[in-house]
Amino acid sequence: QVQLQESGPGLVKPSETLSLTCTVSGGSISSYYWSWLRQSPGKGLEWIGYIYYGGNTNYNPSLKSRVTISEDMSRNQFFLTLRSLIAADTAVYYCARGEGVLSDYYYGVDVWGQGTTVTVSS
């Protein structure tokens, strides 16, 4: 079965850039929406974006100017880059697999990583 594992720093300074990696095992990343979401006490669950079908991306407009999602199919990994960090970016970050019909999430997000806590603080 497909499993996802996030990796990256737990502490990042304000104004710096967060880089997270999601390693997918048990399946290929050649299909589905490979997604990033986050969860904080203040904002609840928030969808960040996804990459699909060989490099196409879809981002939350509220984060679009600061976010890049990319992939390395040869390593079965995808990545989150979030720039110009602020304290409000402190959250548990999840990578996940989603599926839909036309760039939507009709079938939901069915596989999640365990999550990684990221704190933005000097």
Add this chain to the structure above:
Amino acid sequence: DIQMTQSPTSLSTSVGDSVTITCRASQSISNYLNWYQQKPGKAPKLLMFAASTLQSGVPSRFSGSGSGTDFTLTISSLQPEDFATYYCQQGYSNPYTFGQGTKLDIK
């Protein structure tokens, strides 16, 4: 953005009870509505997609209904493992927003 509003925010219940959680969208989302269960320290788990279709492996005591703007998740005969927080999510339009959650705890 489509706002998703769940009610109640919390609910104290007992094993064996039946509970219904409501999720309302700020505009029509057809049946693009997903339900998740989350336990402390764990990632959310997909329970249901397309408003009423059970994800594989989810017990049949979970059921969902609704279309348009109003949706419900019903859990019949609560089991100890069902005490958790439940979230709805609209999968209709970007950004794909979640409700604020409904926490079920033991009375």
